[in-house]
Amino acid sequence: ATLIDPCIKGTLNVLRSCSKASSVKRVVLTSSCSSIRYRFDVQNQQISSLNESHWSDPNYCKRYNLFYAYAKTMDEQEAWRVAKESGMDLVVVNPSFVVGPLLAPQPTSTLLLILSIVKGMKGEYPNTTVGFVHIDDVIAAHILAMEESKASGRLVCSGPVAHWEQIIEMLRAKYPSYPFENKCSSQEGDNNAHCMDTSKIQQLGFPEFKSLPQMFDDCIKSFHDQGFL
Numbered sequence: 001a002t003l004i005d006p007c008i009k010g011t012l013n014v015l016r017s018c019s020k021a022s023s024v025k026r027v028v029l030t031s032s033c034s035s036i037r038y039r040f041d042v043q044n045q046q047i048s049s050l051n052e053s054h055w056s057d058p059n060y061c062k063r064y065n066l067f068y069a070y071a072k073t074m075d076e077q078e079a080w081r082v083a084k085e086s087g088m089d090l091v092v093v094n095p096s097f098v099v100g101p102l103l104a105p106q107p108t109s110t111l112l113l114i115l116s117i118v119k120g121m122k123g124e125y126p127n128t129t130v131g132f133v134h135i136d137d138v139i140a141a142h143i144l145a146m147e148e149s150k151a152s153g154r155l156v157c158s159g160p161v162a163h164w165e166q167i168i169e170m171l172r173a174k175y176p177s178y179p180f181e182n183k184c185s186s187q188e189g190d191n192n193a194h195c196m197d198t199s200k201i202q203q204l205g206f207p208e209f210k211s212l213p214q215m216f217d218d219c220i221k222s223f224h225d226q227g228f229l
Contacts, residue, residue: 003067003068003070003071004067004070004071004074007071007072007074007075008071008074008075008078011029011075011078011079012078012079012082014027015027015029015079015082015083015086015088015090016082016086018088019082019086019088025089026089026090026091026146027083027088027089027090027091028090028091028092028093028142028145028146029076029079029090029091029092029093030092030093030095030142031072031075031076031079031092031093031094031154032069032072032094032095032096033050033094033095033096033097033130033131033156033157033158033196034056034066034068034069034072034073035055035056035069035072035073035075035076035077035094036050036052036054036055036056036094036156036196037050037054037056037069037130037131037192037194037196038056038057038060038061038064038066038069038073038189038190039054039055039056039057039060040057040060042192042194043060043189043192045193048193048194048195049194049195049196049197050156050194050195050196050197051156051196051197051199051200052094052153052154052155052156052200055073055077056069056070056072056073058070058073058074060189061073063189064187064188064189064190066189066190076092079092080092091145091146091151091152091153091155092145092153092154092155093138093141093142093145093154093155093157094154094155094156094157094158095133095138095141095157095158096130096131096132096133096157096158096159096161096196097110097130097131097132097133098110098132098133098134098135098138099111099114099132099133099134099135099215099216099218099219100134100135100136100215100218100219100222101135101218101219101221101222102219102222102223102226102228103135107223107228111219111223113126114216114219115223115228115229116181117164117167117168117180117181118171118175118178118180118220118223118229119178119179119229120178120179120180120181120182122181123181123183124181124183124184124185125164125165125168125180125181125183125184125185126164126184126185126187126190127163127164127184127185127186127187127188127190127191128163128164128187128190128191129161129162129163129190129191129192129193129194130161130162130190131158131159131160131161131196132158132159132160132161132162132167132212132215133157133158133159133209133210133215134159134209134210134214134215134218135215136210137157137159137209137210138157140206140207141155141157141201141206144201144204144205144206148204148205150204151204153200155200155201155204156196156197156198156200156201157198157201158196158198158209159209159210159211159212159215160209160211160212161194161195161196162212163191164184165184167212167216168180168181170212170213170216171216171220174213174217175220178229
């Protein structure tokens with residue numbers, strides 16, 4: 001009720017409205033790498049490199065209570081169904097975990113997680129291995145998806161993949177005064193080693209993705225400037 005219904009219904013309402021408007025030439029949908037990376041064959045190390053052809057397994061998501069990923073997967077699949085039925089030119093951008101400066105007056109859920117880890121507010125950090133991407137790269141990917149005539153299908157938008165433990169080690173070395181989390185969560189199903197293949201978007205002329213230090217430095221500076229740290 002909280003994640004799945006609003007996610008799917010909201011997307012379908014917009015797409016159906018767009019399909020009725022002759023002035024709309026292309027629709028760019030923001031999905032997520034969460035609709036790609038949750039799979040039993042990744043967990044079993046049968047595959048490690050993930051690209052636009054891969055989809056998260058709904059049964060995997062249910063098994064590990066990954067309902068955000070479940071919602072994003074169902075949402076995107078429904079979007080492709082509607083696009084096919086209506087003949088819509090749909091391009092989907094699949095960002096990984098978005099990091100960067102604060103753009104709104106208050107941190108979003110993603111940035112609140114980073115803030116809680118830096119401030120040691122929850123007593124543990126996620127047992128998660130995930131791709132990270134700078135917000136500037138996400139914006140640039142959407143502009144490319146909208147303006148580049150050769151863009152089609154899904155576009156993986158992700159910088160380096162890392163476990164949160166690696167991120168904390170990197171940040172602690174540079175910002176030793178903050179009380180970072182020290183304990184890893186015992187959650188399962190979200191720590192599978194993998195990499196995200198971004199060759200498709202790079203073949204469209206997308207530049208090199210920003211590094212982990214760049215995106216987290218921008219994030220920490222923004223927290224400091226806004227008074228959250």
